[in-house]
Amino acid sequence: xxxLLRHGLADLAEDVVSVDLYDGVVEESRxxxxxxVLAAALAAATALAVVAGGTAALAEWRPRSQQQSGxxxxxxxxxxxxxxxxxxxxxxxxxxxxxxxxxxTQQPASLLYAPASGSGTVRLSSxxxxxxxxxxxxxxxxxxxxxxVNFSPDGKQVSxxxxxxxxxxxxxANGTGQRRLRGDVDNMCTEPVWLPDGKRLLVRDGATxxxxxxxxxxxxxxxxxxxxxxxxxxxxxxxxxxxYADGSGKLILANTDGTGRREIAGIRGTPGEYHAFAALSLSxxxxxxxxxxxxxxxQTHGDAARSLWANLVLDTRTGDPVSLPxxxxxxxxxxxxxxxxxxxxxxxxxxxxVLVSASGEVVWRHAEPASxxxxxxxxxxx
Amino acid sequence: xxxxxxxxxxxxxxxxxVERGPGRGLxxxxxxxxxxxxxxxxxxxxxxxxxxxLTGDQHLAEDLVQTALAHTHRSWHRLHDRGNAxxxxxKVMYHHQISMWRRRKVAESFTGELxxxxxxxxxxxxxxLRLSLRAALLKLSARQRAVLVLRFFEDRSEAxxxxxxxxxxxxxxxxxxxxxxxxxxxxxxxAIAEGSQA
Numbered sequence: 236x237x238x239l240l241r242h243g244l245a246d247l248a249e250d251v252v253s254v255d256l257y258d259g260v261v262e263e264s265r266x267x268x269x270x271x272v273l274a275a276a277l278a279a280a281t282a283l284a285v286v287a288g289g290t291a292a293l294a295e296w297r298p299r300s301q302q303q304s305g306x307x308x309x310x311x312x313x314x315x316x317x318x319x320x321x322x323x324x325x326x327x328x329x330x331x332x333x334x335x336x337x338x339x340t341q342q343p344a345s346l347l348y349a350p351a352s353g354s355g356t357v358r359l360s361s362x363x364x365x366x367x368x369x370x371x372x373x374x375x376x377x378x379x380x381x382x383x384v385n386f387s388p389d390g391k392q393v394s395x396x397x398x399x400x401x402x403x404x405x406x407x408a409n410g411t412g413q414r415r416l417r418g419d420v421d422n423m424c425t426e427p428v429w430l431p432d433g434k435r436l437l438v439r440d441g442a443t444x445x446x447x448x449x450x451x452x453x454x455x456x457x458x459x460x461x462x463x464x465x466x467x468x469x470x471x472x473x474x475x476x477x478x479y480a481d482g483s484g485k486l487i488l489a490n491t492d493g494t495g496r497r498e499i500a501g502i503r504g505t506p507g508e509y510h511a512f513a514a515l516s517l518s519x520x521x522x523x524x525x526x527x528x529x530x531x532x533x534q535t536h537g538d539a540a541r542s543l544w545a546n547l548v549l550d551t552r553t554g555d556p557v558s559l560p561x562x563x564x565x566x567x568x569x570x571x572x573x574x575x576x577x578x579x580x581x582x583x584x585x586x587x588x589v590l591v592s593a594s595g596e597v598v599w600r601h602a603e604p605a606s607x608x609x610x611x612x613x614x615x616x617x
Numbered sequence: 618x619x620x621x622x623x624x625x626x627x628x629x630x631x632x633x634x635v636e637r638g639p640g641r642g643l644x645x646x647x648x649x650x651x652x653x654x655x656x657x658x659x660x661x662x663x664x665x666x667x668x669x670x671l672t673g674d675q676h677l678a679e680d681l682v683q684t685a686l687a688h689t690h691r692s693w694h695r696l697h698d699r700g701n702a703x704x705x706x707x708k709v710m711y712h713h714q715i716s717m718w719r720r721r722k723v724a725e726s727f728t729g730e731l732x733x734x735x736x737x738x739x740x741x742x743x744x745x746l747r748l749s750l751r752a753a754l755l756k757l758s759a760r761q762r763a764v765l766v767l768r769f770f771e772d773r774s775e776a777x778x779x780x781x782x783x784x785x786x787x788x789x790x791x792x793x794x795x796x797x798x799x800x801x802x803x804x805x806x807x808a809i810a811e812g813s814q815a
Contacts, residue, residue, distance in 0.1 A: 237769060241769050243747065256682060257654050264687040439785075444779075
């Protein structure tokens with residue numbers, strides 16, 4: 236037994252002198268608040284600057300696969316020799332073609348939301364854009380809602396983790412047909428995320444710590460051949476790329492088998508550089524990523540719990556923000572399999588949702604019901 | 618809609634989702650300040666002890682605890698109802714220490730003179746042991762030191778340690794094993810046994 240080590244540590248710890256830190260704590264808390272307010276203001280300024288971009292802004296917004304020849308190819312798709320998983324590596328079938336001419340934008344029938352916080356049991360909800368009220372969805376523990384509930388790309392299935400044994404459940408989006416798939420999966424940090432095929436979930440096995448794909452029908456789990464360490468994953472709809480946060484302030488783009496990892500430029504996570512702690516939504520071809528970029532003086536170190544708020548969309552090749560054809564403060568951005576995008580803009584009493592086509596045109600914009608203001612947009616049905 | 622039964626609440630889970638987005642309400646800051654001040658003043662000594670083992674320095678330990686408690690303050694309205702504020706503060710503290718070390722390669726050290734003790738247990742053997750331990754801890758990585766502090770000072774299980782550090786239990790096992798092996802070499806007088814369960 237290592238009793239000497241235990242006693243030694245306990246003895247050594249007694250060397251510290253206890254002091255009253257209360258005043259310093261409150262002052263540090265205020266500094267954190269000021270930094271967050273400043274970051275939000277900068278994000279709003281970035282979004283407003285888009286107006287001056289005009290046509291150029293629209294051109295820049297489009298995914299590279301939609302741009303004319305002469306543009307740089309997407310490194311997320313073409314520069315990596317290992318984009319196709321090989322051997323026993325799980326593959327990710329294409330969710331939808333993401334190249335060539337812009338596809339017709341599919342109208343979302345309903346948008347799907349979850350409370351970002353709460354207590355006890357809460358309800359998911361859905362909203363038909365243009366209508367005045369929401370429809371209550373299935374009941375779920377607030378921790379599951381805040382930490383890990385996710386909808387499949389077509390919005391027809393939902394997954395979540397709950398219980399002491401961290402069981403993974405799936406059900407139809409309306410809550411019927413519930414199935415417990417297995418226990419001991421990560422319920423935060425690597426919260427389960429649907430792959431573009433809508434048949435598998437990325438999960439982290441609690442026993443081994445390995446990240447892999449779990450097939451919903453068979454419950455078979457295949458660990459990625461390349462060990463991956465990070466949080467908050469997002470997939471491109473073409474099934475070739477995934478993005479995630481490494482936990483130290485960097486964002487990583489990788490092939491869906493975990494190989495070909497590279498850091499997204501400009502998000503270095505070091506003092507004096509930008510930080511980000513979540514990959515929130517990846518465009519269909521992997522060239523654009525919605526994230527919450529923290530200012531260069533941010534002192535935060537991230538959190539295992541997710542936050543789905545975004546403040547900009549990045550070019551995954553350069554790390555630069557891309558211009559969006561909207562004005563206002565971006566609150567969330569969600570890429571859709573057809574290449575279109577839902578952008579939520581912050582309002583005082585209610586948010587606004589804008590549907591932008593793959594070619595960068597605003598299809599429609601609607602004010603959300605006020606009850607959705609602090610809820611997370613998780614997906615859409617078609 | 619059918620209500621889906623869910624599992625029981627997990628008391629050990631981080632209970633807060635730290636606000637990061639723009640426009641989030643901040644009115645909670647300042648609320649329940651009396652409760653928060655009581656929390657700070659009653660839990661600071663215990664947090665400082667762990668922080669001191671992590672940093673090896675009185676001032677660095679104070680900075681670390683202050684940072685952890687400041688983040689706890691920002692989420693206080695969500696935390697204190699669940700009685701999980703200390704767990705959150707400790708999680709922030711451990712993550713922050715490892716993160717700061719990784720980013721800046723902070724050269725924490727258990728250098729300088731041993732602080733004088735008010736008590737009378739500073740006999741020669743004890744002092745020698747403390748010196749050996751301090752010197753050995755100095756040579757561990759921040760993560761290895763964190764694992765040792767959690768496992769052998771706070772008596773956390775491997776699962777609890779993994780949850781606090783945000784890593785797998787396998788990583789905790791391997792880091793503990795490596796740390797103990799290093800300690801055996803650096804401070805043989807501690808008679809550290811092999812294996813992470815020892």
